[in-house]
Amino acid sequence: xxxxxxxxxxxxxxxxxxxxxxxxxxxxxxxxxxxxxxxxxxxxxxxxxxxxxxxxxxxxxxxxxxxxxxxxxxxxxxxxxxxxxxxxxxxxxxxxxxxxxxxxxxxxxxxxxxxxxxxxxxxxxxxxxxxxxxxxxxxxxxxxxxxxxxxxxxxxxxxxxxxxxxxxxxxxxxxxxxxxxxxxxxxxxxxxxxxxxxxxxxxxxxxxxxxxxxxxxxxxxxxxxxxxxxxxxxxxxxxxxxxxxxxxxxxxxxxxxxxxxxx
Numbered sequence: 001x002x003x004x005x006x007x008x009x010x011x012x013x014x015x016x017x018x019x020x021x022x023x024x025x026x027x028x029x030x031x032x033x034x035x036x037x038x039x040x041x042x043x044x045x046x047x048x049x050x051x052x053x054x055x056x057x058x059x060x061x062x063x064x065x066x067x068x069x070x071x072x073x074x075x076x077x078x079x080x081x082x083x084x085x086x087x088x089x090x091x092x093x094x095x096x097x098x099x100x101x102x103x104x105x106x107x108x109x110x111x112x113x114x115x116x117x118x119x120x121x122x123x124x125x126x127x128x129x130x131x132x133x134x135x136x137x138x139x140x141x142x143x144x145x146x147x148x149x150x151x152x153x154x155x156x157x158x159x160x161x162x163x164x165x166x167x168x169x170x171x172x173x174x175x176x177x178x179x180x181x182x183x184x185x186x187x188x189x190x191x192x193x194x195x196x197x198x199x200x201x202x203x204x205x206x207x208x209x210x211x212x213x214x215x216x217x218x219x220x221x222x223x224x225x226x227x228x229x230x231x232x233x234x235x236x237x238x239x240x241x242x243x244x245x246x247x248x249x250x251x252x253x254x255x256x257x258x259x260x261x262x263x
Contacts, residue, residue, distance in 0.1 A: 004114060004115060004130040004131060004132075004133055005130055005133060007060070007107070007115055007130070008115050008117070008128055008129075008130045008133075010056075010059050010060075011056070011105060011107065011115050011116075011117050011128070012117050012119075012126060012128055013055075014051065014052055014055040014056055014059075014105075015052070015103050015105055015117040015119045015126070016119060016126060017051050017055070018047075018048035018051045018052050018087060018103050018119075019048070019102075019103045019119040019120075019121035019126075020121060021044070021047050021048060021051060022044045022047070022048050022087075022088060022094070022101075022103065022121055023121035023122060025042075025043065025044040025047065026044070026094065026097075026122070030042045030043045030044045031043045032095055039091065039092075040091050040092060040095050041069065041091065042088070042091060042094065042095065044087075044088060044094065045068075045069050045087045045088045045091060046069055046087070047087075048087035048088060048103060049067055049068075049069040049070060049085065049087040052067075052083075052085055052087060052103075052105060053065060053067065053070065053083075053085075056083055056105075057083070060081070060083075060107070062079070062081070063079060063081045063082060063083055063107070064076030064077075064078075064079030064081065064082035064083065064232070065082065065083050065085070066082055066083065066084045066085065066204065066205065066232065066236065067083075067084075067085035067086070067087065067205060068085070068086050068087065068203065068205045069087050070085075072236075074234065076232060077232065077234060079232075080109060080110060081107060081108065081109045081114075082107075082108050082231075082232045083105065083106070083107055083108075084105070084106045084107075084108055084113075084204050084205050084208040084209070084231055084232070085104070085105050085106075085205055086103070086104040086105075086182060086203075086205040086206060087103060088101050088102070088103065089101065089102050089103075089104045089118075089180040089181060089182040089183065089205075089206060090102060090179035090180030090181075090182075090183060092159075092179070093158075093179035093180065098179055099120070099122030099123055100120070100122075100178055100179030100180055100183055101120065101122070101179055101180050101183070102118050102119055102120045102180045102182045102183040102186070103117070103118070103119045103121075104117075104118050104180070104182035104205065104206070104208075104209045104210065105117050105118075105209055106208035106209040106211075106212060106231070108208060108231045108232050111230040111231050111232055111233075112131070112230070112231070113131070113208050113209065113211060113212035113231065114130065114131040114212070115129070115130055115131070115212070116128065116129045116130075116208070116209035116210070116211075116212035116213050117129075117209060118182045118183060118185070118186040118209050118210060118213060120180075120183055120186075124138075125137060125138065125186070126138055127142075127186035127189065127190065127213050128213070129189075129212045129213040129215075129216040129217075130216070131212065131216070132216075133216070134216050134217075135189055135212075135213050135216035135217040137186075137190050142189055142190040142191065142217050143191065143217050143218045144188055144189050144190070144191050144214065144217040144218050144219040144245040144246065145191075145217075145218045145245065145246050145247070146191050146245060146247075147247060148194060148247050148248060148251070149194075151172070151173055151174050152172065152173035152174070152194045152195060152248060152251060152252065152255070153173065153174045153176060153193045153194045153195075154166070154169065154173045154174065154175050154176065154193065154194065154195055154196060154197070154252075155176050155177075155178040155184040155187060155188065155193045155195075155196040156175050156176065156177055156178065156196070157177075157178070157179075157181065157184075157198060158177045158178075158179065160198065160199075160200065161175065161177055165199060165200075168259040168262070169255065169259060172255055173194075173255070176193065178196075181196070181198060181202060181206050181207060181210065181241070182206060182207065182209055182210045184196040184210075184243075185207065185209075185210025185211070185213060185214050185221070185243050186210055186213050186214075188214055188217075188219060188243050188244065188245065189210070189213045189214045189216075189217035189219060190217070191217075191245070194244060194245055194247075194248035194252070195242070195243060195244035195245065195248045195249075195252045196241075196243050196244075197240070197241060197242040197243065197244075197252065197256065198240050198241050199224065199240050199256075199260070200240060201237045201238065201239060201240060202237070202238050202240065202241055203236045203237055203238070204229075204231050204232070204233070204236045204238060205236070207221075207229070207238065207241055208229075208231050210243070211229055211241075211243075214243050218245070218246050219243060219244060219245045219246060219249075220243070220244055220246070220249045221241060221242070221243040222241075222242055223238055223239045223240060223241060223242075224239050224240040224241075224242065224256075225239065226242075226253070229241075242256065
């Protein structure tokens with residue numbers, strides 16, 4: 001791609017369109033079904049997926065496609081550039097009327113994200129990033145380089161909190177529940193929290209956009225083994241995620257090691 005910033009503007013246009021369609025359906029009504037793993041999928045997910053796929057593959061010809069709501073076509077593995085898409089990350093929150101869901105889209109080149117957008121239409125927050133160019137929230141540059149407070153501020157999945165996975169961390173950090181992992185990553189990038197992590201497997205479409213936004217804000221993301229992510233793999237599951245601001249990464253990693261070594 002010759003101009004990443006121009007490409008990012010096109011991406012933001014379609015992500016905004018998809019998000020507005022979702023928000024309208026949240027008001028006017030939608031239908032919900034359930035997948036084999038009991039995760040919900042709504043007519044809003046499918047509408048957003050259609051908007052994104054039609055627009056992005058038209059304006060970026062030759063790109064591959066990987067989306068949570070589209071049957072996987074392994075021809076993407078032969079493509080240099082691939083869109084990695086979650087039309088609604090946080091569908092459970094969307095269905096429950098909790099305004100912590102987001103459209104999450106990344107363009108990956110040779111396994112690494114080069115464009116990203118995460119849009120929460122309920123909060124009117126559009127996070128975006130381009131490789132080597134920076135990260136933004138609603139056109140304002142963002143960074144995650146703030147100093148640490150006395151206690152770490154961690155954003156955590158409601159379901160993981162309910163399962164007790166964050167109970168051992170409560171003594172060491174402020175645990176704040178939040179929905180979509182893509183949204184959590186974007187909030188860390190914007191300096192709204194020190195870190196977020198999940199010890200459970202995630203799919204590429206959950207995190208690809210957020211990984212670039214955190215990176216371009218000056219933060220760090222890795223899997224649980226401490227290695228960077230390479231996207232557009234045949235198997236889309238990744239081994240959890242740790243995302244943190246520059247100053248929080250080492251304390252968070254040490255905290256995770258300390259807690260998990262006692263289990």
